[in-house]
Amino acid sequence: MNNIETVELKKISNNGSDLCYLELGKEIDFEIKRIYYIFSMQVGLKRGYHAHKKLRQVMFCPYGEVEIEFDDGYKKEKYLLDSPNKIIVINQGYWREFEALKQNSVLCIGASDLYDEEDYIRDYGKYINWIKEQN
Ligand code: TYD
Numbered sequence: 001m002n003n004i005e006t007v008e009l010k011k012i013s014n015n016g017s018d019l020c021y022l023e024l025g026k027e028i029d030f031e032i033k034r035i036y037y038i039f040s041m042q043v044g045l046k047r048g049y050h051a052h053k054k055l056r057q058v059m060f061c062p063y064g065e066v067e068i069e070f071d072d073g074y075k076k077e078k079y080l081l082d083s084p085n086k087i088i089v090i091n092q093g094y095w096r097e098f099e100a101l102k103q104n105s106v107l108c109i110g111a112s113d114l115y116d117e118e119d120y121i122r123d124y125g126k127y128i129n130w131i132k133e134q135n
Pocket of ligand 1: 034036038047048049050115
């Protein structure tokens, strides 16, 4: 999908454990103003069902496995976060639905702005109209 990028971060291993990092100007080109995370995720219970008009995000899964389906109004594509060193960098404007493939998965999100319900489109029909206006 255009403007959705998967990056595999380098792992730094020490004393049997691993460390990853991402930095402004390298993996992401927007400042993170908010971090939130979804945890205790139950297999098969989907969430999301919205798009953001302006918000840009980076997603990663430090525990478990999460599948995210992005939709640009014309096509859908599934992305898998199945390792703590994988990140997905997402531009604004994509409808998303996601679900855990493993019990108790954790999905972390770094967002380019503060929470603003006005930035959400939560109705798929409205999303399709909105995306067509953008093109
Ligand atoms: P939402 O983004 O719809 O979650 P998901 O995409 O996982 O289904 O958020 C769920 C609820 O939490 C919604 O009522 C808005 C609220 N919320 C905040 O108040 N602040 C936040 O930063 C976020 C992400 C959500």
